[in-house]
Amino acid sequence: MICTFVLLLLNLVGVFGDTDAVKSVSVTEGDSVTLNSGVTEIQRGDIEWRFNRIFIAKANILQYGKEERVGDRLKLDRTGSLTITNTRTNDSGLYQLTITVGDKETIKKFHVTVDAPLSIPVITSDISKCSSSPTCVLLCSVMDVSHVTLSWYKGTSLLSRISVSDISISPSLPLEVEYQDNNTYSCVINNTISNQTKHVCITDLCRLCSVLSSDEVHYFGGTEAVIRLVVTALMGLAAVAAFFVLVYDIRLRRVELERHQTHNDGSNSLK
The missing domain is CATH 2.60.40.10 (Immunoglobulins)
Known part of the structure; x- marks a missing residue:
């Protein structure tokens, strides 16, 4: 009786497989990633892939004598392995593979994380x-x-x-x-x-x-020092502006003086 129970338990494990183990896979956005089925030989049976419980691929693996495209960025080979090309961050999630051969069902799970390329800090x-x-x-x-x-x-x-x-x-x-x-x-x-x-x-x-x-005195985490620095810079700009105004005024006065002198010399020559 005990032996019969043990054999029955082992048979159930063989049929349903390990449904709890999840393999973590990481990839950089834009690269490709392959989720291996673990099947090394062609078997008679069906495979089904789901992404976050949503169906994405299903086929009898005997039909795949060569790699075949499933969708735009998914590639399914003859062993049931799934390749995702040109990965995107929204491809991150749980992928589940179910392989059914007769009355035996094997389930494999993959948690895929697609990370954006890292920028320099x-x-x-x-x-x-x-x-x-x-x-x-x-x-x-x-x-x-x-x-x-x-x-x-x-x-x-x-x-x-x-x-x-x-x-x-x-x-x-x-x-x-x-x-x-x-x-x-x-x-x-x-x-x-x-x-x-x-x-x-x-x-x-x-x-x-x-x-x-x-500065010797700091208030509010250096605010006063910042204000002093800004005021000093503004005063410097004002001094430069005043200098250019003074130079312009001197040049204008010189031009007027030369024009007045030229006028007087012309008047004297007419006399």
């Missing part, structure tokens, strides 16, 4: 964080990405890291450094497929913060 200095100390805050930012990790490195040493899975969130990672720091810093964005690195020149990015922090 943008690094800026946050002047609102300037202070009297000889430091400035750098911000490493990226936009329109999901399932990525953003990291700051000093040489090859990891300093800080954040991970983002929601594309609606534009990650930004701060780093406080000293103006005269000569070490090599870099910000790296990466996902499961690729990465992009941006190296930073601290001297260039922290120059403005260094100027603002030279």
Whole structure:
């Protein structure tokens, strides 16, 4: 009786297969990806592919002596393996393959993630964080990405890291450094497929913060220093404008004087 029950249980597992195991597959947008059926020989039976429970392909695998197109970007081969060409981000989701041979059914699942190509991170200095100390805050930012990790490195040493899975969130990672720091810093964005690195020149990015922090008094995170800088620049422009007005006035007076003198010389010659 026990042996009969065990044999029945094994038979059910053989018929329905493993329906819980899901294989994760990642690909960069625009590349191709193949979901392998695992079938190595032609078998008598049917195959069916579904994407997020929506039917996308079905055929008797004996009909495929060569690769055949199913739709514009799907390719189904004789073993039932499915290739998606020119992938797009909306191709991400759950793909399920069902192979039926007689009374045996095998189910395989693939979770596909199509990531957009990574852009190079943008690094800026946050002047609102300037202070009297000889430091400035750098911000490493990226936009329109999901399932990525953003990291700051000093040489090859990891300093800080954040991970983002929601594309609606534009990650930004701060780093406080000293103006005269000569070490090599870099910000790296990466996902499961690729990465992009941006190296930073601290001297260039922290120059403005260094100027603002030279004031002795800072209010509201450097607002007064910014105002002083703007006022100084405006006064300089006003001085330049006044200089050009003065030069123009002198030249105009000289022309009038020469014209008046020429008129007087003409009058004297007539006499």
